[in-house]
Amino acid sequence: xxxxxxxxxxxxxxxxxxxxxxxxxxxxxxxxxxxxxxxxxxxxxxxxxxxxxxxxxxxxxxxxxxxxxxxxxxxxxxxxxxxxxxxx
Numbered sequence: 001x002x003x004x005x006x007x008x009x010x011x012x013x014x015x016x017x018x019x020x021x022x023x024x025x026x027x028x029x030x031x032x033x034x035x036x037x038x039x040x041x042x043x044x045x046x047x048x049x050x051x052x053x054x055x056x057x058x059x060x061x062x063x064x065x066x067x068x069x070x071x072x073x074x075x076x077x078x079x080x081x082x083x084x085x086x087x088x
Contacts, residue, residue: 009065011057013037013046032060 012034014025028034034057035046050057069075 007065007068007070009058009061011035011050011054011061013043013050015043031064032056033064 012025012028014021014028014034014036016022016025016036016038022036025034025036029036032053035049037043037046
């Protein structure tokens with residue numbers, strides 16, 4: 001999800017599969033970065049909503065993507081490796 005919103009800067013229509021997905025998508029919806037849907041019929045409404053308000057989504061995504069680090073996992077791995085090396 002972060003890669004889409006941060007790296008690609010596109011609003012999402014999120015369909016949760018696991019419980020934690022619901023919370024993450026709700027967070028994105030609150031920030032006007034995407035829309036949570038749980039039923040098939042909601043997808044068309046979500047698409048219309050994004051199309052009608054695309055400028056607002058786009059502005060919010062620009063702000064979000066300023067703080068997005070696309071290689072966050074790589075950075076975390078480097079930091080962990082450095083910490084382990086220091087403890088030797």
